[in-house]
Amino acid sequence: MRKTSLWEKDKYRFLIPTVLVCALLVSFPFVYMLYTSTQYWIALRPERSFAGLGNYRSVLLSTEFRQSLLTTVIFVISSVAGSIVLGFALALVLNEKFRGRNVIRALLTIPAIIPPAAAGFTWKFLLNRDVGLIGGFFLPLLGVKRALLGDPGWALFSVILADVWCQTPLMFLILLAGLQAIPMELFDAARIDGAGFGQVLVRIIIPLLKRVLGLAVIIRFIFAFTTFDVIFTMTGGGPGIATQTLPLLGWKTGFLYYDLGQAAALAVVMLLITVFFSSTLVRMVKL
Amino acid sequence: MKLEGRWKLFGIVFLVIYLLFSLVPIAWVVISSFKTHYQTLIMPPKLFFKPTVTAYKNVFLGGMGKVFLNSTKVAVIDIFAAMVFGIPAAYSLARFKSGVTENIGFWLLSLRMAPAFGVVIPVYILMRRFHLLDTTVAVNAAHLLINIPFAVWLLKSYIEEIPVEIEESALVDGATRFQTLVHIILPVSMPMVVTVAILIFIFSWNELFFAFVLTSSEGMTVPVLVASLAGSMTFNWPLLCAISVCSMVPAFVFAFVVQRHIVRGLTLGAIR
Numbered sequence: 003m004r005k006t007s008l009w010e011k012d013k014y015r016f017l018i019p020t021v022l023v024c025a026l027l028v029s030f031p032f033v034y035m036l037y038t039s040t041q042y043w044i045a046l047r048p049e050r051s052f053a054g055l056g057n058y059r060s061v062l063l064s065t066e067f068r069q070s071l072l073t074t075v076i077f078v079i080s081s082v083a084g085s086i087v088l089g090f091a092l093a094l095v096l097n098e099k100f101r102g103r104n105v106i107r108a109l110l111t112i113p114a115i116i117p118p119a120a121a122g123f124t125w126k127f128l129l130n131r132d133v134g135l136i137g138g139f140f141l142p143l144l145g146v147k148r149a150l151l152g153d154p155g156w157a158l159f160s161v162i163l164a165d166v167w168c169q170t171p172l173m174f175l176i177l178l179a180g181l182q183a184i185p186m187e188l189f190d191a192a193r194i195d196g197a198g199f200g201q202v203l204v205r206i207i208i209p210l211l212k213r214v215l216g217l218a219v220i221i222r223f224i225f226a227f228t229t230f231d232v233i234f235t236m237t238g239g240g241p242g243i244a245t246q247t248l249p250l251l252g253w254k255t256g257f258l259y260y261d262l263g264q265a266a267a268l269a270v271v272m273l274l275i276t277v278f279f280s281s282t283l284v285r286m287v288k289l
Numbered sequence: 290m291k292l293e294g295r296w297k298l299f300g301i302v303f304l305v306i307y308l309l310f311s312l313v314p315i316a317w318v319v320i321s322s323f324k325t326h327y328q329t330l331i332m333p334p335k336l337f338f339k340p341t342v343t344a345y346k347n348v349f350l351g352g353m354g355k356v357f358l359n360s361t362k363v364a365v366i367d368i369f370a371a372m373v374f375g376i377p378a379a380y381s382l383a384r385f386k387s388g389v390t391e392n393i394g395f396w397l398l399s400l401r402m403a404p405a406f407g408v409v410i411p412v413y414i415l416m417r418r419f420h421l422l423d424t425t426v427a428v429n430a431a432h433l434l435i436n437i438p439f440a441v442w443l444l445k446s447y448i449e450e451i452p453v454e455i456e457e458s459a460l461v462d463g464a465t466r467f468q469t470l471v472h473i474i475l476p477v478s479m480p481m482v483v484t485v486a487i488l489i490f491i492f493s494w495n496e497l498f499f500a501f502v503l504t505s506s507e508g509m510t511v512p513v514l515v516a517s518l519a520g521s522m523t524f525n526w527p528l529l530c531a532i533s534v535c536s537m538v539p540a541f542v543f544a545f546v547v548q549r550h551i552v553r554g555l556t557l558g559a560i561r
Contacts, residue, residue, distance in 0.1 A: 005324065015466075027437055027438065028438065029433050029455055030411060031403075031407075031408045031411050031412070032403070034410070034411035034414075035403070035407045035408065035410060035411065038410055038411070039441075042473060045413075045414075063407075072443045080543065088307065089517075091303055091307075092304070094292075094300070095292070095300040095303060095304050096304075096414065097298070098292055104545075106304070106308065107553060108544045108545045108548055109308070109312060109544070109549055110307075110308070110311055111309070111548045111551070112311075112312075112507040112537075112540055112541065112544050113311055113314075113315070114551070115491050115495070115517050115539075115540040115543060115544065115547065115551070116315075116495070116537040116540040117495040117497065117511065117512045117515065117536050117537070117540075118495060118512075118513035118538070119340070119403075119495075119497045119513075119516040119536075120515050120518070120533040120536045122510070122516070122519065123318075123516075123519040123529065123533050124314045124315065124317075124318050124533065125314065127313050127317070127526065127529070127530065129319060129320070132330060132332075133321070133329045133330060133332075133526050135313070135314075135317045135334065138332045139332055139333050139334060142332070162305070167310070167311070167314070170311075171311075171551075174553070175548060175551060175552045176552050179552045193369055193484065199292060199293070199296045203505065224401070224402055227404075228404045228405065230406075230498050231497040231498065231512070231516070232404065234497070234516060234520075235497075235516045235519045237552065238520055239424055240389075246406070249404055249405070249406060252404060252406035252407070253406050253498075253502075256406055256410060257406075257413075257502055262410055265406055265407070266407055266410055266412060267406050268404075268406075268407070269403065269406060269407020269408070269410075270407065272403075272404045272407070273404065273407065276402045276403075276404075276525065277402065280402065288504065
């Protein structure tokens with residue numbers, strides 16, 4: 003019992019900062035976001051009034067929302083799938099032991115930790131028709147001479163490519179960490195039994211990595227769903243609204259049209275979608 | 290596991306292609322930053338040209354040094370503030386377990402799932418009321434919103450692994466809780482504190498959205514400058530490239546350090 007009393011001492015004094023941090027940093031933004039979403043509220047104007055679910059109705063029924071939702075679905079699915087597949091392949095290759103492995107690993111990490119805005123610029127520059135290595139040199143060699151970011155379909159493809167470029171390293175590092183936790187003996191045993199790499203991959207690696215893969219997908223989903231920087235820097239949502247995903251729509255609504263109520267409502271809707279998908283995924287892979 | 294035969298060949302080819310895909314874009318920006326505007330327009334690009342540092346001179350003599358100073362200030366202050374609030378909170382969450390504290394942990398995490406444009410609304414309104422828009426203070430506060438929960442969660446998972454016994458002996462000897470935290474837990478947790486500090490630096494340095502909404506000129510950070518120039522009709526390509534390269538410098542510096550820790554950071558301790 004001596005131990006308990008010793009532990010109980012000071013307990014509350016130490017929890018005070020925690021409670022404060024939570025109250026101030028987490029509850030406040032959430033509560034305020036919910037509150038704002040129920041108000042007709044244009045920033046810079048003093049008057050505001052209770053809207054009930056009015057903002058939600060306006061957001062969900064607008065054609066721009068539906069268009070952006072579709073763009074977001076295409077963006078999220080392609081970007082998540084692309085970066086997971088590439089990251090997994092990289093992890094398998096770099097799980098081998100060879101000289102220079104650590105240097106390659108570090109070099110591969112760079113695109114993930116540069117500012118996403120700089121990554122967006124990098125690709126915009128690369129694809130530019132006048133000065134870009136791809137848009138100005140490689141594509142004309144193949145007979146393609148067009149402004150990729152000016153064409154709706156190609157622009158969406160380009161922002162997905164840039165996002166995959168930024169996000170693959172993280173998936174690679176997460177999956178590599180997962181791979182390294184698999185005991186070597188399992189592979190040796192499989193090898194002795196005459197299993198080829200394809201069989202090992204399907205029968206051993208993927209089942210054992212299920213949990214890590216699930217986690218990678220959840221993290222990647224949340225990131226892709228809330229991606230703003232890369233798209234904003236590359237196209238600003240354009241041409242037209244061809245690359246306008248939900249976060250860009252939210253930014254436009256809140257800070258270009260100053261409709262804080264509708265922006266908050268959209269944020270709440272997005273949060274609900276995120277929570278729904280994450281918890282479904284968690285249950286599916288039994289994290 | 291050893292890849293053999295054609296799988297090995299696939300592996301090598303794939304790795305080489307991916308490395309090119311990964312690094313050529315950055316190399317292209319770095320190379321272009323040493324060109325003159327006229328040289329960037331030459332297609333096909335010349336392999337050899339006379340490099341110039343004019344673009345870099347323009348960045349730092351053209352008044353853009355302040356932007357880099359702002360970013361550094363925000364990142365460094367954020368690290369300290371996140372530690373001052375985060376360490377005691379992480380400690381209490383790790384050591385005083387109850388249903389309530391477990392839930393607090395989850396709530397801290399949920400903020401990271403919310404879209405930034407929703408979270409920024411209350412911050413924006415508050416900052417406008419206190420006339421702090423377009424200051425680095427506003428950016429700092431916004432980044433702390435993300436960084437404190439992040440620091441708390443990572444440090445908590447680390448402190449949980451430190452055996453309680455080393456603390457108990459100090460407590461029995463009459464040390465206060467605060468003393469055990471400072472003299473026993475903190476030194477042992479140093480590797481994690483450094484990791485968290487680096488990750489916070491990178492987050493804060495890279496963050497565009499909050500900074501973009503909250504600042505317009507005086508308090509502007511590097512990503513805001515990059516994004517607004519890239520979105521404008523500025524066609525001074527070497528200058529844009531030079532700014533981008535400067536914004537990437539922390540990434541180049543930390544790439545070797547963070548690759549081990551970034552996984553733990555991003556999975557919030559679930560994978561290490």
